[in-house]
Amino acid sequence: MAEITPPVRVRFAPSPTGFLHIGGVRTALFNWLFARHYGGQFILRVEDTDEKRFVVGAADDMMASLRWVGIDWDEGPDIGGPHAPYVQSERNDLGIYRQYVDQLLAAGKAYMSFTTEQELEQMRADATAKGIKAFRFRGPERDWPLERQQELAAQGKPYTVRLKTPLDGTTSFTDLIRGGGEPITVNNSELQDIVLLKSTGMPVYHLAHLVDDHLMNITHVLRAEEWVPSAPYHILLYNALGWEPPVFGHLPVILRQDGKGKLSKRKDDVATNRFWERGYLAEAMFNYLALQGWSYDDHTEIMTPDEIVERFTIDRVQASPARWNPDKLKDMNGIYIRMLSNAELAERLVPFLGAAGLIGMPPSADERAYVERLVPLVHERLEELGEAPELLEFFFRDVSYPDPALLVPKKMDPPGTAAVLRAAYERLAAVEPWSEGQLEEALRALVEELGLKAGQLFGAIRVAVTGRTVAPPLFETLAALGKQRSLARIDAAAQALGG
């Protein structure tokens, strides 16, 4: 296994074509962990060379997603750095890429290709029709003298610039993660002359990222597995430019939950912002994502970011794909929620309760205090913060009994239940002070006197007071709800049963 020798500079270079999904965050995270572990720099660069798919605001959205999980960068579009700008369209305006295209052209390593997209499409269609197994485009211009290419270009004929890929021989590269230590090799005959510069004058990913990586002194390229097939082109391009290639490491993709294909923005609910909206803690997401393709040992899963940074070595990154497992993430989120103090959880719950209209935005001091009072009742019942409003709603709103049958416990009838609720009402009316301990004492005594099972009495009161069969523990609930409201609800429930 290759040793990682400092200095180390890595980057994450998303394309602003939409929101950043968790697979992208995972790739960014691994780069970040790599940089932090080996004491190097992590750079963020925006690759917006696809004018057609460009989405306004996407880059900002992506940065917000990265920041949310706790990823920061040493150089980037928003903070600048020694290699600014960090946005490819801006770099293109500066003529950064064109100069290398000219260098390649002059050296005969690339050529101007005048075949149009339509013609290309036709050629592909013809090839399939003829049963040709693989169509690999090599433009006729690759053998023309540069002057002839320039002549046509001067006439205003649109052209792309393509890499002149060797017809025979092999190209290979070593990968930090896959290949089992052996180089990955492809026959050049399997390659084709890829486009470097579009007819619009905009560079294509292959050229732009490579020029930038070189100029920005990137030492290690850790990117998703889907880039493996294009790595040989990149090696060839580095060679053509006379540059030393960086070290490659292709990260496993994250497969969809059913294993059918990689995570998709369109089909899967995996937009990063969806997770904070639903109440996932960034620390849980960080931990979960770190484990998507990396592991520490045979039993450690819950780790702080510092621990992960310290333990993150590239040799422990998996070559086989990870699988998106929302259940596991949810479980982990529950663990992280339980690790929070009541005050911290209350603080994080406020926005959710506010959004649900249960408290003001911002909340009053009283509301804030009340939320903190309620937190212990739901603390260990929460796996997503977004579940809190529903669990706590009855503390803020009156309950109704659309289905009075829910009030009737096992082995009891409506009239009997009404009578029991009346008895409970009388008993509770006398409880003073209205504390958890006093409430328990009073109700347990009543259970004895009525000859009921604890579950029967408590169940009836629970539904009466919360409007639901599943709720936090009864005595704490009554105590937090207050005497007046508790009694009023028990009374209303008894009436609903005709008592």
Place this chain on the structure above:
RNA sequence: GCCCCCAUAGUCUAGCGGCCUAGGACGUCACCCUUUCAAGGUGAAGAUCGCGGGUUCGAAUCCCGCUGGGGGUACCA
């Protein structure tokens, strides 16, 4: 189709030739705790380490073939 990568329970993973009667986690089930639901505790089911050949005294671990899965095959990244 062609090229490339990958392959341990339903899922994620530990394992890098003997510590493995294959460890941990999610999920599932049971029991305990208990006023419901959770949480917590205990335990169970679940993997002939994809299949077939080698190499070796010995293989989940190394090699080959097959199969399966995934990725790529754009003037997208």
